[in-house]
Amino acid sequence: MTRESTVVPYGRKPAGPPTTTPQAAGNVEELRAEVERLRRQNADLQGRVRTHPAIAVAQGILIERYGLRELTEAFALMRHVSQRANIKLHQLADALSRVPGPDTGAHLWFPRRAPTLPPPLHGVDVEQGAGANQGAVLGAALRRVLTIAGTDMGNLQLADRSGLRMEKHTGHPKAFTDFFAFVDGSTTACSQAAADHEQVTVRDVATAEVFDEDSRRTILEAGSRACHSVPLIDGQSLRGVISSHHARPLAGFSRTQLRELQITGQAVARWLTWHRDTVVFDALEELHRLARAAV
Incomplete structure (x- = not known):
């Protein structure tokens, strides 16, 4: 299904061009530049606020679950696995905190999970060999x-x-x-x-x-x-x-x-x-194996 948004009038054109002095025009440009700088800074801060807590929570889970000694060790393990699996660090961290953990002492996190092939993409032209990327x-x-x-x-x-x-x-x-x-x-x-x-x-x-x-x-x-x-x-x-x-x-x-x-x-x-159910879970399994071996 599809639908179209309804509309309302958006502003009115001024009766004529405003009169400004060169000094005023310069001040306006400075203000615009400052507003743009603040908008970009705000976007960067929003990204940090959303991403960093998820990674911090995942580090805490690894330390508590596997008895790792330091936050840096937990972070290094997650970064290594995310790079090998070609998934983003925040994606791995989110999965670690969202998916129920393995059974205590289990060698495998997902012992009964069967591998599956990726579904067809119907017209989406992906380069050969990149179907899991x-x-x-x-x-x-x-x-x-x-x-x-x-x-x-x-x-x-x-x-x-x-x-x-x-x-x-x-x-x-x-x-x-x-x-x-x-x-x-x-x-x-x-x-x-x-x-x-x-x-x-x-x-x-x-x-x-x-x-x-x-x-x-x-x-x-x-x-x-x-x-x-x-x-x-x-x-x-x-x-x-x-x-x-x-x-x-x-x-x-x-x-x-x-x-x-x-x-x-x-x-x-x-x-x-x-x-999510294949590549990300494979990464979680690898993280489980490496964390068990590290202690």
């Missing part, structure tokens, strides 16, 4: 959605316990990717698609009521006048959102396009579930 698959998924949508600007977010985390993007300036590095509110098209489990079309960002003013301004300044968000749904579980952005207002998509976008979203969601 999350970065490669997500990059190909984003390209597929943008091809269907007819644009070269968009982004892919993964769902975690704090909201939507930016994982892939193309065509966006740094101000955009910093601002939307994490989305945990309800005032964006991607958050609406995530909450409702259906595609959302915004025909004109300048007039759509879904956005708060900071989000609207950031999107418009990035050169986007329209967007479309596709939720990645596996059954009833949200795995993420892929959004296309367009330089001009949208007339909408055909039924064929919407169907292809839905099929792609569902296929990518199933692959993400497989990746």
Whole structure:
């Protein structure tokens, strides 16, 4: 399914150009630069706030569960395993704190888990041999959605316990990717698609009521006048959102396009579930083995 956001008037044009002195214009530019610096600093701090506690909790679990001596030893083990498994450190840390631990004294964390092959990706063109690489698959998924949508600007977010985390993007300036590095509110098209489990079309960002003013301004300044968000749904579980952005207002998509976008979203969601249950769990098993050997 898909729906379009309703719209409300967005501002009014002034009666004529404002009159400013050179000194005032210079002050305005300085203020704009300072605001931009603070926005980027805030985005960086938000990333640290969301990521560092999860890693700290995972370090504590390793120390308590396996009797490791220091936090640095726990961190070194997680970093080693995340690099070998080609998954991000925060993803491994989140899984460590979320998945029930192994039985006391067990040699294997998941003794009855059977290996499975990755599900088909239906039109998502992944390089040969990269079918288990999350970065490669997500990059190909984003390209597929943008091809269907007819644009070269968009982004892919993964769902975690704090909201939507930016994982892939193309065509966006740094101000955009910093601002939307994490989305945990309800005032964006991607958050609406995530909450409702259906595609959302915004025909004109300048007039759509879904956005708060900071989000609207950031999107418009990035050169986007329209967007479309596709939720990645596996059954009833949200795995993420892929959004296309367009330089001009949208007339909408055909039924064929919407169907292809839905099929792609569902296929990518199933692959993400497989990746979690296979690649991430393999990494947890390796972490269990190394931690047992370290004490």
